[in-house]
Structures are given as C-alpha cells and as structure tokens.
Amino acid sequence: MGSDAPTRDAAESVDFVQVQSTEQFKELRKRHRSFVFPMAVAFLLWYFAYVLLADYAVEFMSTKVWGNINVGLILGLLQFVSTFAITGWYVSYSNRRLDPIATEIRQGIEGHEFDKDGVAVSGGKK
Amino acid sequence: MIAIPAAVDVAALKDTTLLNMGIFGLFVAVTMVIVFRASRNNKTAADYYAAGRSFTGSQNGTAIAGDYLSAASFLGITGAIAINGYDGFMYSIGFLVAWLVALLLVAELLRNTGKFTMADVLSFRLKQRPVRIAAAISTLAVCFFYLLAQMAGAGSLISLLLGISDWGGQALVIIVVGALMIMYVLIGGMKGTTWVQIIKAILLIAGAAVMTFWVLAIYGFNFSALLGGAVETANNPAVLNPGLQYGKSDASKLDFMSLGLALVLGTAALPHVLMRFYTVPTAKEARKSVVWSIWLIGLFYLFTLVLGYGAAALVGAETIKSAPGGVNSAAPLLAFFLGGPLLLGFISAVAFATILAVVAGLTITAAASFAHDIYASVIAKGKADAETEVKVARRTVVVIGVLAIVGGIFANGQNVAFLVALAFAVAASANLPTIIYSLFWRRFTTQGAIWSMYGGLGSAIILIALSPVVSGSATSMIKDANFALFPLSNPGIVSIPLAFLLGWLGTVLDKNREDTTKQAEMEVRSLTGIGAEKAVDH
Numbered sequence: 001m002g003s004d005a006p007t008r009d010a011a012e013s014v015d016f017v018q019v020q021s022t023e024q025f026k027e028l029r030k031r032h033r034s035f036v037f038p039m040a041v042a043f044l045l046w047y048f049a050y051v052l053l054a055d056y057a058v059e060f061m062s063t064k065v066w067g068n069i070n071v072g073l074i075l076g077l078l079q080f081v082s083t084f085a086i087t088g089w090y091v092s093y094s095n096r097r098l099d100p101i102a103t104e105i106r107q108g109i110e111g112h113e114f115d116k117d118g119v120a121v122s123g124g125k126k
Numbered sequence: 127m128i129a130i131p132a133a134v135d136v137a138a139l140k141d142t143t144l145l146n147m148g149i150f151g152l153f154v155a156v157t158m159v160i161v162f163r164a165s166r167n168n169k170t171a172a173d174y175y176a177a178g179r180s181f182t183g184s185q186n187g188t189a190i191a192g193d194y195l196s197a198a199s200f201l202g203i204t205g206a207i208a209i210n211g212y213d214g215f216m217y218s219i220g221f222l223v224a225w226l227v228a229l230l231l232v233a234e235l236l237r238n239t240g241k242f243t244m245a246d247v248l249s250f251r252l253k254q255r256p257v258r259i260a261a262a263i264s265t266l267a268v269c270f271f272y273l274l275a276q277m278a279g280a281g282s283l284i285s286l287l288l289g290i291s292d293w294g295g296q297a298l299v300i301i302v303v304g305a306l307m308i309m310y311v312l313i314g315g316m317k318g319t320t321w322v323q324i325i326k327a328i329l330l331i332a333g334a335a336v337m338t339f340w341v342l343a344i345y346g347f348n349f350s351a352l353l354g355g356a357v358e359t360a361n362n363p364a365v366l367n368p369g370l371q372y373g374k375s376d377a378s379k380l381d382f383m384s385l386g387l388a389l390v391l392g393t394a395a396l397p398h399v400l401m402r403f404y405t406v407p408t409a410k411e412a413r414k415s416v417v418w419s420i421w422l423i424g425l426f427y428l429f430t431l432v433l434g435y436g437a438a439a440l441v442g443a444e445t446i447k448s449a450p451g452g453v454n455s456a457a458p459l460l461a462f463f464l465g466g467p468l469l470l471g472f473i474s475a476v477a478f479a480t481i482l483a484v485v486a487g488l489t490i491t492a493a494a495s496f497a498h499d500i501y502a503s504v505i506a507k508g509k510a511d512a513e514t515e516v517k518v519a520r521r522t523v524v525v526i527g528v529l530a531i532v533g534g535i536f537a538n539g540q541n542v543a544f545l546v547a548l549a550f551a552v553a554a555s556a557n558l559p560t561i562i563y564s565l566f567w568r569r570f571t572t573q574g575a576i577w578s579m580y581g582g583l584g585s586a587i588i589l590i591a592l593s594p595v596v597s598g599s600a601t602s603m604i605k606d607a608n609f610a611l612f613p614l615s616n617p618g619i620v621s622i623p624l625a626f627l628l629g630w631l632g633t634v635l636d637k638n639r640e641d642t643t644k645q646a647e648m649e650v651r652s653l654t655g656i657g658a659e660k661a662v663d664h
Contacts, residue, residue: 051386054368061368067348094413110656
C-alpha cells in the first residue's frame, strides 16, 4: 500500500562517496555531461542567433525565398526541426550510452556491493 | 480556390451563449465523473501530490502539454500572430525551444532526487530550513502570478464567449470557475487534476488540428497563398517580417531579447511543470513525458502559426481588435468564421477547460509546496504525519482558490501575456540558477542558493514594479503616475544573469563547506535513480 517509507531502504546504508569514486560512475557522469553540456550550449547559441537576427537583421529575415515564404519563416521552422532532432538524438543516446551503465551501477548498489556496514538491508532487489 | 472572407458579425456571437454554456457544462460533467473515480485511491501524500507515481510517460507528457498550453498559449499566440504577424510566432519558438533545457538538464535528474516539490531537490544537500523556505516562497510567487494571468484571461474570454460584458457578471463567472477548480483539486488531487489535463490537451490539440486543416483547405493547402491572404487583408506586407511589434525602438528590441531569455530559461523552472515529473514511476518515464510533450507542444505551435495567419487573413486584425476580448478573441472568431456557432461553442468550451485545468494544476502545486515545504518541514519540523500534511494541503487549496478568485476579479482586464511572461521571468531568475548549480556544481553552498533565489526573485519583482508595464505609459496598470525607471517590460535580461552571478558569488564567499557525502549521494542518485521514489501499488 502507499506509504512513502519502503522505497528508501535499498539506498539507506549505501556509501555514496565510494560509489561516486568508482570508475564506472565517473564514466557515467562523463558520458552524461559530455552530451548534455555541449548540446545545451549549441541549441542556446542557435536560438539566440535566431532572436538576434529577427531583432536586428529584419531586412535579411524578410528576404523572400519562395512565394511569400521568407528567410525568417524558414529559420523559425528550422528551430522546430532542430528541437525535434535534438530530442530524438538525446533519447537514442540515453538508451545506448546512459541507461545500461546506470542500471548496472544501480544493480550493484541494490546487491549491497557498497554497504557501509556490510549488513544486508530489506527492500533491495537481487 | 480562395473563398471570399465574409464579414464576421460579432453581435451574432451572443446568440450562441447557451450553446457555449451547454458544451462547457458537458465537459465539466464528464471530467467530474472521472475525477470522482480517480479519487477513490487517494490515501497517502504520494497519492495526493504525485498521483501515486502511477502515470505512464505518454499520459504524463500529454498532461504536461495540457498544463503548458494555457489560454495564453492558445488564445494569446494565435491573437499575437493575427495582429503582430511574425513577432507572435517568435513567442511560440521560445516556448518550444525551452523544453530542451528541461529535457537535457532537469527532468530526469530532478525525478531521481526529489519526492514531491521543487524544494526537495534544491534543499537535498544544502541546509534544509532556509533553502526550503526560499524555494517555497518563489514557488508560491510564480504560481500566484501564473494564477492571476489565467483568472484575468477567464474574465476577458467571458466577455466575448458568453456575451457577459458587465463587471459584476464577469466577476460571477470568475467565482464559478474558481469554485469548480477548488472542487477538482480537493476531490481529485494530482490524479484527478492530471486526468483533466489529459482530456483537455486532447480536445485542444484536436480542435486546433481541425481548424488548421480547414484553414489550409480554404487556401488549397498552399501556405504561401495563406500568407498572401494575410498580407492582403492587413494591407501590410510587413506582417510576414519580424519587427512589427518589437522593432519600433532600441528599447523594444532589447525588450525582445529579454523576453526571449526569460521564455527559454523559465520553462524548466516552472514549479507546476517540475512537479509533474513526480507523477511517473521512473526517470526513464520522466524522459518519455518530456519527449511526448515536446512533440505535442511543437505540433500545436505549428497549428497556431496557421491559425494566427488564418485569422489575420479571414477575420482581419481590425475586427479582432474591436471585438470584446480584443487580441484574445482571434481564435474564437476564426472558429466562428469557419464552423459557425457549433465550432465556436466547441473552441470556447475548450478554452474555458484550458483555464480551469491550468488553474487546478497551479493550485495543487502551490498547496503541495505550502503543506510539504513550509508546514511539514518548517512549522512542524518534520514531525507532521502524512495524513496531517494532506489535510493542510487541502485547506491550502481552499485558501489559494479564494485568493485566486479575488485576485482574478481585480486583475480582470489586465494584459494576460504580460502576467505569464512575468511568471516565466520570476521562475527563470529565482529557481533556475539554483536548480542547475545544485545538480552540477559540487562546490555550491547554502549561502549561494539563498543569495541566488532571493536576489533573483527580488530583482525580478522590483524591476517589474519599475517598468513601463506598471506606470508611465498609456497601457500601464497605473496610468496617472510615472516611476518607470527601468525601460524594459521584461526583467529577464538583468535579473537572470544577476541570479546566476549571486549564486556563484554567495558560494565563493561562503566560509562554510557543505557536506560532501550529501553531494555524493545527490549525484549518484540523480544519475542512477537508486532509491528513487517508486510507484505506489494499490
């Protein structure tokens, strides 16, 4: 039944400092940060470049490309495309490079590899 | 073949009042039944605040889209494109791109470290009391501004849709909307609220899809011809170019940069969006929810592009501006032009449902923050049991509901988009720096968090008070006075960097060091999901 307590057990006696210093965890952190940080910088730069163009390069943005479709509209729609693309890319990256290693570490912890006192606790899954 | 736009007779809208009310009544009846059924399992705090963490990623993603696509998004953006052309489109781009911040940097890590509220994460490895209080205050401030915006939106919508134009009548409708919202949240908790959001999101997106298809069909599925129609009706080729609204002066250009910054950084710091990540069982489902919401929200904003230019071409900016409800009436007027009273009734009902659902989501977030962060952790010092906490949350819902009704009656007629942009700016300034620092910067300390949160919140609110929105111009709240020392209407460009700077400065100057074991625990938990709150079994 719904109480808030039981789910905490598995993690209570874990030595997190030890987990944090394992090569496996460092690898997970490196993989996560080396994807999300450059990507965040990239899309923010691209977004602000677009806003600056719309703000200060009105003539360029108003150039007609095809019929009534101008550069501004195309760049705006490309913002949609890049957002969808980054979303898809991140999901596939997480599935391949992040989730498996995160699961491995979690199972290691739940299997009591990192208990401070070495005593098995209830609630952990084998 | 291009149909000749027939004039939209605004006076004829009043004849559809009964139909509008009937469709809206049906929506309320159906959702009430669902809320009652969903409420049968509301027993614990995890049930009440986080819906037992039992929603799937796609359900929660739809609910997030429901939360996010508020009346300001639907009516506001369609209206902004119809009147200001391209500049309105730029709003929707900021609103969408912002989701990448949530996806990449916040959603999953937050789901893995917290329980119910934003403050759970912010205070995880810092000193509980001061950080929790600061996080709860900024949560309440953001929710309050957002609530005011929605309630004010309800007022201006009503004048158009139900043909009620006198102040007393509108106040009465705001009271009815508020009372309904209190009932949803009291009975349904997060589960009921989430179901209302899901139903509303589906209706809204389906309604917009039908209208988009219809508008495109009128122009032979040629988007360029639609744009041509908009230029022709407006008699101004500049509606296709940026700058119609923001290109007027150097200050307005800077204002647009400021708005853009607030929009893109505000979303991932909105407490009612963050709280949604706790309604799913795992971080992986949290990721799925964001992916779903990005697709739904992106699709919807593409629809609003067509609808906005469609309204500009088929209804015309002049008709929209002179209709009761002004800019906000573009989408309903377009619906009336296309499908007559029935489509108008449907779209109006969806717009009402939108306000109702968003208000319910905000209320439960504010109530959870008060009960969980201020009452349980600070007043009762962690000694309150879950039952008392939920009782306090329910009472808070009533108090917030009444405040929203009173505030909404007084804010009636205020600029809805401004209030929402204000909420985004406050969220981005007060919350985002601390969220990012505490997740990614090992050295971050309590003093840094406190400086950043209060500095961001305070500077954002002070700059707003000193902006032309509050005083000194013809469109200000206070027209007769002029204390507008700050030239921009959005404070983001100053207050957001300031809050990041204060977070860094407060940390560097802090003589105290935080507990490294807590930092290790937070980092390991956030990335691996170990010990994260799981779904409640019933």
